[in-house]
Amino acid sequence: MIWSPDYETLDAPALARVQGERLGRLVDVLYRRVPFYRKKMEKAAVGPQDIQGIGDIQRLPFTTKDEMRDVYPYGLLAVDLRDIVEIHTSSGTTGKPVVDAYTAADIDIWSEAMARTLSSGGTTRHDIVQNAYGYGLFTGGLGVHYGARRIGATVIPISGGNTKRQLAVLRDFKSTILTCTPSYSLFLAEAAQEDGLDLGGLGLKAGFFGAEPWSESMRTEIEGKLKLLSIDIYGLTEIIGPGVAMECECHEGMHVNEDHFFPEVIDPATGAVLPDGQKGELVITTLTKDGTPVLRYRTRDITYLDHRPCACGRTTVRMHRVLGRTDDMLIIRGVNVFPSQIEEVILGVEGVEPHYQLVVDRREQLDELEVQVEMNDAVFSDEIRNLEQVERKIEAELYAALNIHTRVRLVEPRTIARSEGKARRIIDKRTLEEAHG
Amino acid sequence: MSVRQISVFLENARGRLAQVTQTLAREKINIRALSLADTSDFGVLRIIVNNPDRCLTVLKAGGFVAQVTEVIAVEVEDAPGGLARILEVLDQDNVNVEYMYAYVEKSRDNAIVICRIDDRERALQVLEKNGITTLGADALKAL
Numbered sequence: 229m230i231w232s233p234d235y236e237t238l239d240a241p242a243l244a245r246v247q248g249e250r251l252g253r254l255v256d257v258l259y260r261r262v263p264f265y266r267k268k269m270e271k272a273a274v275g276p277q278d279i280q281g282i283g284d285i286q287r288l289p290f291t292t293k294d295e296m297r298d299v300y301p302y303g304l305l306a307v308d309l310r311d312i313v314e315i316h317t318s319s320g321t322t323g324k325p326v327v328d329a330y331t332a333a334d335i336d337i338w339s340e341a342m343a344r345t346l347s348s349g350g351t352t353r354h355d356i357v358q359n360a361y362g363y364g365l366f367t368g369g370l371g372v373h374y375g376a377r378r379i380g381a382t383v384i385p386i387s388g389g390n391t392k393r394q395l396a397v398l399r400d401f402k403s404t405i406l407t408c409t410p411s412y413s414l415f416l417a418e419a420a421q422e423d424g425l426d427l428g429g430l431g432l433k434a435g436f437f438g439a440e441p442w443s444e445s446m447r448t449e450i451e452g453k454l455k456l457l458s459i460d461i462y463g464l465t466e467i468i469g470p471g472v473a474m475e476c477e478c479h480e481g482m483h484v485n486e487d488h489f490f491p492e493v494i495d496p497a498t499g500a501v502l503p504d505g506q507k508g509e510l511v512i513t514t515l516t517k518d519g520t521p522v523l524r525y526r527t528r529d530i531t532y533l534d535h536r537p538c539a540c541g542r543t544t545v546r547m548h549r550v551l552g553r554t555d556d557m558l559i560i561r562g563v564n565v566f567p568s569q570i571e572e573v574i575l576g577v578e579g580v581e582p583h584y585q586l587v588v589d590r591r592e593q594l595d596e597l598e599v600q601v602e603m604n605d606a607v608f609s610d611e612i613r614n615l616e617q618v619e620r621k622i623e624a625e626l627y628a629a630l631n632i633h634t635r636v637r638l639v640e641p642r643t644i645a646r647s648e649g650k651a652r653r654i655i656d657k658r659t660l661e662e663a664h665g
Numbered sequence: 666m667s668v669r670q671i672s673v674f675l676e677n678a679r680g681r682l683a684q685v686t687q688t689l690a691r692e693k694i695n696i697r698a699l700s701l702a703d704t705s706d707f708g709v710l711r712i713i714v715n716n717p718d719r720c721l722t723v724l725k726a727g728g729f730v731a732q733v734t735e736v737i738a739v740e741v742e743d744a745p746g747g748l749a750r751i752l753e754v755l756d757q758d759n760v761n762v763e764y765m766y767a768y769v770e771k772s773r774d775n776a777i778v779i780c781r782i783d784d785r786e787r788a789l790q791v792l793e794k795n796g797i798t799t800l801g802a803d804a805l806k807a808l
Contacts, residue, residue, distance in 0.1 A: 610734045640730065
């Protein structure tokens with residue numbers, strides 16, 4: 229279901245015209261009102277007069293997360309503080325948080341983007357949305373909330389965690405839509421199973437899963453256990469929160485709401501814009517935001533774009549599900565590896581579940597990657613030989629797919645930290661030691 | 666006749682075996698025979714208990730990965746060459762033993778050995794043909 233056909237099905241020239249006009253206005257505002265951006269533009273010898281169409285975006289400078297942190301808290305404001313109605317921030321786990329300040333018009337855009345998102349998985353005003361994203365400074369909870377309200381659906385703002393209550397609400401209120409991180413959806417399914425509750429039989433229609441990368445095999449697992457249509461959603465606090473891009477029922481990439489959030493993919497080393505199909509770093513410009521607009525933000529997410537038409541009828545560009553992070557990328561003995569690639573391989577091995585952890589260490593100057601995979605009933609055998617075969621099989625498949633030697637180790641179930649939010653997948657002992665030194 | 670054995674997956678971590686035995690002790694489950702096979706990473710504990718169904722339930726509830734395997738309890742003459750004879754008989758008929766371990770108690774004057782054999786039906790035929798006694802769960806319990 230398409231929420232805003234006027235924009236989501238625009239033909240390419242009309243869309244480019246809208247984007248060009250919006251970019252021109254944005255650059256004009258940023259140049260006049262935000263010293264941070266004016267300085268960057270002056271340094272790049274570019275100004276509002278240089279922006280004649282969306283193609284001119286390539287003349288503008290990039291913005292990095294570190295630069296945004298440097299002007300914490302209010303250095304990115306393009307309006308008076310009295311016009312700001314709501315503030316969110318990134319988690320700040322790796323440093324000062326990035327501030328996203330919204331005007332009433334920004335909240336309106338956010339609601340629109342999230343109404344499009346929830347509609348793409350079939351949400352209507354008749355649905356009950358169990359929103360298990362965290363409410364608070366994190367954008368997930370309120371983003372979904374605003375979108376569901378815009379559609380007119382019933383929102384249950386249960387927020388994250390409290391698994392027992394999540395299950396009770398699912399059962400008693402007969403929620404039809406679930407929104408949470410993909411790993412939490414599996415956590416819920418496991419907990420339900422332990423309670424003897426059939427999560428697949430409760431009437432859930434669709435789930436909107438985001439805030440962490442996941443894979444096609446994890447989708448199979450989720451859809452199998454929860455019996456619903458799963459939709460991958462993409463967004464980030466630095467841009468607006470969720471609502472930047474979402475899958476449609478075709479599951480062939482995420483449609484970017486590019487009339488608001490203009491995407492480019494660049495070579496992270498040179499900054500050159502890459503054509504469709506080539507993997508690189510996603511860069512996003514907010515074309516319509518008033519409070520804290522962002523120019524060519526380097527997301528550090530790795531993906532590629534696809535402008536071909538989609539069977540769902542939307543004409544907006546699609547981005548492939550996030551393949552990894554430029555800063556999550558593991559370099560194992562010189563080979564670039566993304567955890568998502570390892571996950572694909574592990575889940576391709578029969579019986580193995582998506583509970584794994586990667587431990588990178590350096591021994592005698594050589595990187596070693598240990599892949600810990602949780603044991604389960606389907607893989608277990610009373611014969612050591614069979615268990616070792618499972619380990620060797622995963623190692624062989626990892627080598628075949630990624631050309632890296634790994635050491636696979638079966639571990640007991642639930643030994644891998646499975647937080648109620650994002651699963652912790654990588655332990656890099658190499659950096660830990662450097663940090664302590 | 667065959668016997669039900671419980672196998673448990675254990676990481677090679679301190680205290681894991683103790684946790685299994687404590688779990689069983691709390692539930693008054695008695696271990697009658699035991700074997701632990703291990704690699705540098707993990708081990709598999711195999712036990713014969715007085716109540717396999719209950720044992721499996723409590724272990725799973727305790728978060729362990731465990732399963733039931735059918736094994737054979739063979740009476741072995743408690744004298745030099747007793748075990749050799751049985752293995753010879755099986756070998757002659759190309760029956761391959763995956764692993765084996767001793768049972769705690771004796772049956773009359775004979776020792777008892779627990780054998781895991783993939784082709785259990787054929788192994789039972791071969792043993793019977795050669796006059797070797799196997800014990801069922803009830804016989805073990807009665808010891």
